[in-house]
Amino acid sequence: MKDMNTTAPSLEEMNLIKKFLDDTTLFLGPDPEIMQNHDLMPRTQDEDAAIAKVSDNHIVAKIRDRLQSGCDEGFEMVEQMGAAPGAKWGDVITGVYSASGDLAIASAGGVLIFSALVHHPIKFIIKNWINEPTVGVKDGDGFIHNDSRYGNVHNTDQSMILPIFHDSKLLCWVASTVHEGENGAIEPGGMPSMAESPSDEGLKMSPFKVVENYQIKRDVLTFLQNSVREPKLQYEDMKVKLFACLRIKQRIEETLKSDGPDALVSTLRLTMEDVRAEVKRRISEWPDMTVRSYIIQDSTLRENCVVKINCKLTKTGDRLIFDFRGSSPEFTNRATNTIVAGLKGMLSQVFLCYVWPDLPRGQAAFAPIEVITDPHSIVDCSYDAPNSQSLMSIFTGFTAGQHAVAKFLYSCPEKFTKVHAPTFNMINTFIWGGVSQHGETLGNLCADLNGMGAGATSDRDGEHALAPIFATMADIGEQELNEEEVPFLQLVSKKMTRDAIAPGKYRGGQGYSMMVSTKDSEQWGFMTTAEGAKIPPLQGLFGGYACGTYPLCKVKDVDVYDVLMNEPEKFRHSIEEIMNEQPFEDAKYSTHHMGMGFEISKRGELFMISQGAGAGYGDLLERDPVNVVKDIEEGLMSAEVAARLYKVVFDPKTLAIDFEATEQARDEERKARIARSTPYAEFIKGWNQPKPPAHLPYFGCWGDDIDTLYMGAPDITRRADEPRPNYMMHPKDVRIAELEARLTAAGVAGDEKQ
Amino acid sequence: MKIPMTEYLRINLETEKWECRVCDHEIAPAEGNYKEGLLVHNRDPREIHPPVIDPDKYKFTFSPDPEWVRILEFCCPSCGTQVETEYAIPGHPPLWDMQVDVAALKAQWAARGPAMLPDAGPSVVAGRAHTH
Numbered sequence: 045m046k047d048m049n050t051t052a053p054s055l056e057e058m059n060l061i062k063k064f065l066d067d068t069t070l071f072l073g074p075d076p077e078i079m080q081n082h083d084l085m086p087r088t089q090d091e092d093a094a095i096a097k098v099s100d101n102h103i104v105a106k107i108r109d110r111l112q113s114g115c116d117e118g119f120e121m122v123e124q125m126g127a128a129p130g131a132k133w134g135d136v137i138t139g140v141y142s143a144s145g146d147l148a149i150a151s152a153g154g155v156l157i158f159s160a161l162v163h164h165p166i167k168f169i170i171k172n173w174i175n176e177p178t179v180g181v182k183d184g185d186g187f188i189h190n191d192s193r194y195g196n197v198h199n200t201d202q203s204m205i206l207p208i209f210h211d212s213k214l215l216c217w218v219a220s221t222v223h224e225g226e227n228g229a230i231e232p233g234g235m236p237s238m239a240e241s242p243s244d245e246g247l248k249m250s251p252f253k254v255v256e257n258y259q260i261k262r263d264v265l266t267f268l269q270n271s272v273r274e275p276k277l278q279y280e281d282m283k284v285k286l287f288a289c290l291r292i293k294q295r296i297e298e299t300l301k302s303d304g305p306d307a308l309v310s311t312l313r314l315t316m317e318d319v320r321a322e323v324k325r326r327i328s329e330w331p332d333m334t335v336r337s338y339i340i341q342d343s344t345l346r347e348n349c350v351v352k353i354n355c356k357l358t359k360t361g362d363r364l365i366f367d368f369r370g371s372s373p374e375f376t377n378r379a380t381n382t383i384v385a386g387l388k389g390m391l392s393q394v395f396l397c398y399v400w401p402d403l404p405r406g407q408a409a410f411a412p413i414e415v416i417t418d419p420h421s422i423v424d425c426s427y428d429a430p431n432s433q434s435l436m437s438i439f440t441g442f443t444a445g446q447h448a449v450a451k452f453l454y455s456c457p458e459k460f461t462k463v464h465a466p467t468f469n470m471i472n473t474f475i476w477g478g479v480s481q482h483g484e485t486l487g488n489l490c491a492d493l494n495g496m497g498a499g500a501t502s503d504r505d506g507e508h509a510l511a512p513i514f515a516t517m518a519d520i521g522e523q524e525l526n527e528e529e530v531p532f533l534q535l536v537s538k539k540m541t542r543d544a545i546a547p548g549k550y551r552g553g554q555g556y557s558m559m560v561s562t563k564d565s566e567q568w569g570f571m572t573t574a575e576g577a578k579i580p581p582l583q584g585l586f587g588g589y590a591c592g593t594y595p596l597c598k599v600k601d602v603d604v605y606d607v608l609m610n611e612p613e614k615f616r617h618s619i620e621e622i623m624n625e626q627p628f629e630d631a632k633y634s635t636h637h638m639g640m641g642f643e644i645s646k647r648g649e650l651f652m653i654s655q656g657a658g659a660g661y662g663d664l665l666e667r668d669p670v671n672v673v674k675d676i677e678e679g680l681m682s683a684e685v686a687a688r689l690y691k692v693v694f695d696p697k698t699l700a701i702d703f704e705a706t707e708q709a710r711d712e713e714r715k716a717r718i719a720r721s722t723p724y725a726e727f728i729k730g731w732n733q734p735k736p737p738a739h740l741p742y743f744g745c746w747g748d749d750i751d752t753l754y755m756g757a758p759d760i761t762r763r764a765d766e767p768r769p770n771y772m773m774h775p776k777d778v779r780i781a782e783l784e785a786r787l788t789a790a791g792v793a794g795d796e797k798q
Numbered sequence: 799m800k801i802p803m804t805e806y807l808r809i810n811l812e813t814e815k816w817e818c819r820v821c822d823h824e825i826a827p828a829e830g831n832y833k834e835g836l837l838v839h840n841r842d843p844r845e846i847h848p849p850v851i852d853p854d855k856y857k858f859t860f861s862p863d864p865e866w867v868r869i870l871e872f873c874c875p876s877c878g879t880q881v882e883t884e885y886a887i888p889g890h891p892p893l894w895d896m897q898v899d900v901a902a903l904k905a906q907w908a909a910r911g912p913a914m915l916p917d918a919g920p921s922v923v924a925g926r927a928h929t930h
């Protein structure tokens with residue numbers, strides 16, 4: 045090499061090069077340096093100095109509680125005054141961030157996933173706008189953000205971010221985030237499953253200034269309103285978020301007055317460091333072990349396929365490493381990809397919501413936990429890939445993590461919650477949009493997605509339709525209130541779906557059915573965005589079973605409002621009865637997977653879905669027969685299914701249990717199990733295959749070979765470290781090709797010119 | 799010391815074996831995959847998740863598609879307790895789900911002592927034999 049003797053550039057020259065590059069950056073796109081990092085920023089000199097002055101635990105605890113109640117107050121304001129349906133059921137978070145942008149303290153309720161994800165846009169502001177002469181960060185400024193490639197989960201979520209100054213020094217930040225929904229994307233409601241590129245995903249706000257002197261700038265506001273389907277909501281909720289931030293600011297200023305800025309800065313930093321240290325301590329109590337799990341997504345929301353989310357969780361000493369390598373390659377033109385920050389945000393919910401709910405809410409709880417992914421995979425997608433339905437991948441990633449973590453916790457002497465089977469993880473709800481009975485253009489969703497069934501625990505059944513995995517303290521809201529604003533009714537709502545079960549010694553909490561039907565608008569439609577109509581999206585725990593699968597059912601060519609008016613006796617109150625009995629003559633009954641693109645509905649047509657069940661725990665033959673019969677009585681399970689699966693013997697009329705016969709039946713079933721099963725070594729000889737089956741469009745690694753990723757067929761692969769485009773055909777083109785092939789085969793397509 | 803690792807499995811630190819907590823059956827070496835000492839049944843998922851709507855009329859019925867997913871049921875060869883399930887893509891090798899560092903487990907519990915053992919255990923159905 046010739047340059048062996050050349051001297052390296054001097055520091056001065058390096059700075060000059062850096063300045064040149066900075067000055068000539070043509071586009072401040074999503075910044076991997078910010079987006080790939082979820083750990084706390086290093087302690088600053090200011091923080092060191094503040095901690096040297098104030099570090100008394102009691103003072104820190106007092107100030108932390110005060111800031112916590114300030115955040116809760118802000119949360120309450122947004123929940124009460126916000127216009128978005130999301131705000132009303134608590135799809136909201138407020139928080140106080142350190143001067144470096146880390147979330148130190150967050151509201152206790154709401155969507156905690158934001159707690160891991162709103163620090164990214166703040167760090168972008170710090171890095172790019174503070175010293176940018178055309179922007180700057182001043183007292184009275186407020187910044188808005190929604191583009192998930194710069195932070196947060198998906199583009200439905202909008203944040204308002206305010207810097208807090210004291211004696212003209214930036215002390216900290218406050219922010220308020222709401223799932224606003226509508227954002228002008230290709231489909232209403234802000235989470236389009238039809239998006240084939242980021243350009244289909246609507247408004248993409250990189251962090252920018254929208255508030256000066258505590259006033260929303262009207263020109264910018266008008267532009268934002270002009271870009272979405274719900275302009276009034278856009279304005280109203282920007283104001284609400286701004287005022288929530290100002291209330292938290294007020295509480296911070298009271299603290300500054302009573303305790304001074306050092307106490308505040310020290311509290312923020314020590315809270316995070318203490319939580320981080322405590323998490324390391326708790327992890328060190330787990331057994332040193334590697335746990336493997338995988339969860340399958342059975343669709344891209346456009347077509348059914350087999351998409352693997354592969355998870356290997358390793359704990360050594362005080363290190364915990366999630367390894368998602370081997371998961372499906374990113375889809376170039378499907379919306380189910382996620383940026384890796386979203387996956388991390390959801391994994392942090394495993395801990396904040398389900399394992400250590402006692403820890404202060406903030407970024408620190410997940411900060412020391414490591415995550416490994418393949419770049420350009422479905423769980424770590426590039427910035428060119430659409431990600432508006434990232435929920436599909438972050439929720440299945442969550443479940444893989446939740447399932448793996450449970451296997452570490454069982455033997456721990458120190459537990460903060462009960463060991464439990466996975467919670468249901470799909471947003472089985474209706475997203476809706478169009479023109480309401482009041483002439484308003486709307487686009488949003490039913491809060492029923494919050495009714496996910498809970499997984500069974502080590503000592504009791506899962507609760508029904510309990511809470512969403514991303515916000516265990518959220519609400520389902522009042523459907524009747526909703527119906528005053530939207531032109532459809534839930535004709536059946538909150539009725540448990542019989543036999544959609546997750547059996548076990550303790551069974552999973554079940555889900556309820558929803559039947560919606562449009563009324564009073566000719567311009568109204570629905571979409572559904574969930575997976576799990578062919579393959580359950582969960583795994584069971586310790587011998588328990590996962591949930592089953594959940595389809596979308598439609599009844600067309602009927603006006604059920606006419607039926608209810610003229611022949612009400614024909615109406616049925618369950619999906620089972622309507623689909624099996626087909627009580628409306630001449631109507632068309634059909635079933636579909638749960639990825640329904642936006643579809644205009646006619647008055648009186650029925651769209652029917654069910655919430656899902658959490659997973660079961662333990663061997664179902666150990667289930668108390670009394671609880672089996674209780675499930676029959678409560679309409680959760682039919683008598684035939686109960687008797688067949690649980691081997692409980694009872695009188696079909698009175699449901700009186702014959703305990704002795706039950707015990708005998710169960711003993712026989714245990715013997716029958718042994719008889720019908722095969723020793724492992726022999727079993728895998730017949731079962732194990734070297735490649736995915738040819739009949740399945742399979743994506744991801746097969747077995748332990750995480751270096752080879754399949755892309756839809758056993759003979760199409762790529763190396764995990766060599767990204768390649770992964771295009772899916774339009775489902776209609778697939779169908780047309782099938783039909784054309786049939787025409788050709790039938791010899792009737794011959795005369796068409798090519 | 800015997801460390802309960804799951805509802806139905808424990809690791810005997812003296813013998814370094816996985817054992818069944820219901821019938822005390824010795825299943826497999828503790829550093830290996832406990833599934834290798836169990837029996838497996840390839841279950842049609844429709845048997846566990848019954849169709850809610852008529853499979854003769856409809857494509858999607860609330861039952862998983864048996865061509866797309868199977869349930870591997872792992873049971874103790876001695877007492878027939880269902881120790882674990884795995885929802886698996888047809889032909890996908892079963893997972894080595896719990897790969898334990900036995901030396902570390904021994905050290906961890908030597909420091910803790912038996913008084914710290916979690917007390918949760920499988921409930922024993924009345925009249926059911928413990929040993930075979």
Ligand SMILES: [Zn+2]
Pocket residue numbers: 818819820821822823874875876877878879
């Ligand atoms: Zn046994």
